[in-house]
Amino acid sequence: MDEKAVAREMYHLMFLFRRQADNPDDHIHEGRTCRHGASLRISHRDMMFLNGIRQLHEGELVKMSELSSSFRITPAAISQVVRHLEHEGLVERVVLESDRRSVYVRITELASEIIGKQEAKINQNMIELLHYLGEEDAEALLRIMRKCVVFVNQKHEQ
Known part of the structure; x- marks a missing residue:
């Protein structure tokens, strides 16, 4: 096996797959307007953040510091993302009377x-996709994806 050739093909296939997912024209159009009156367009990145916020505490309040840690990005970057989502009317910042030093976030209805x-x-x-792949290939894909996640987690821990 030519490892460099396999690595190049994997990189190319992942690029093609991601390019389809990250198509700038492929924003989610909700058919509504955001707080500032413009048509609401949500990027895939925004959806990932919203879903992540929701999953952290099952829709309850989440500390900004928890978001930073969970997404592995700086507090400044989290603040920028939250500011954008807040501007769109998708999240709310909350400061609790009992904990005025921390800023919390929750997703809106x-x-x-x-x-x-x-x-x-x-x-x-x-x-x-599962029907297209068939049971055997779908199970193989899941097994390989699990293995990839373990590999990436181990690389982050180093």
Whole structure:
């Protein structure tokens, strides 16, 4: 096996796969307007953050510092993302009377609705992919993806 050739092909295939997912014209159009009156367009990155916020504490309040740690990005970067999502009316910042030093975030009802619709679309796409692959290839793909996640986690721990 020519490892360099295999690595190049893997990189190229991942590039092609990601390019399809990151198409700038492939924003989620919700058909609503955000707080500042413009049409609401949500990027895949925004959806990942919203879903991550929701999953951290099952929709309850999440500290900004927890988001930074969970997403492995700086507090300044988290603040910028939250500011953007807040501007779109998708998250709210909350300061508790009992903990005035910490800033918390929660997703809005609008964001919850949008996430639910996107999850339904994603689930349908995954079901179609599983049918396309067939049971044996789908199980092989899952096994390989799990192994990849373990590898990446080990690399981050080094």
